[in-house]
Amino acid sequence: xxxxxxxxxxxxxxxxxxxxxxxxxxxxxxxxxxxxxxxxxxxxxxxxxxxxxxxxxxxxxxxxxxxxxxxxxxxxxxxxxxxxxxxxxxxxxxxxxxxxxxxxxxxxxxxxxxxxxxxxxxxxxxx
Ligand code: FES
Numbered sequence: 001x002x003x004x005x006x007x008x009x010x011x012x013x014x015x016x017x018x019x020x021x022x023x024x025x026x027x028x029x030x031x032x033x034x035x036x037x038x039x040x041x042x043x044x045x046x047x048x049x050x051x052x053x054x055x056x057x058x059x060x061x062x063x064x065x066x067x068x069x070x071x072x073x074x075x076x077x078x079x080x081x082x083x084x085x086x087x088x089x090x091x092x093x094x095x096x097x098x099x100x101x102x103x104x105x106x107x108x109x110x111x112x113x114x115x116x117x118x119x120x121x122x123x124x125x126x127x
Pocket of ligand 1: 064
């Protein structure tokens with residue numbers, strides 16, 4: 001895929017995010033911000049009987065990279081266990097985003113939702 005297509009895909013997720021909102025009866029409910037810019041994200045998630053992610057929703061205010069990454073992540077993590085999520089890192093998010101190379105300043109943006117998710121699992125005692 002060309003760079004332009006990646007960008008279009010990111011913009012599409014940014015403008016029409018998947019799973020945007022707040023989940024009721026959430027097992028995981030966490031807010032996190034990116035201290036370098038003040039952007040914020042609120043992630044809620046529910047686990048199924050097997051302890052795997054059943055549904056994730058997010059809301060927040062942020063740049064294209066952070067919001068698009070969050071939107072993509074809410075699709076990607078469904079069916080995964082907390083252990084699998086805790087092993088995810090930057091390369092997984094970059095892959096989700098079509099293999100984009102991110103500058104140092106953008107890495108935090110891309111990881112905001114994943115880090116929130118991980119901390120939420122930890123706080124909920126799932127990891
Ligand atoms: Fe704030 Fe990207 S500039 S999360």
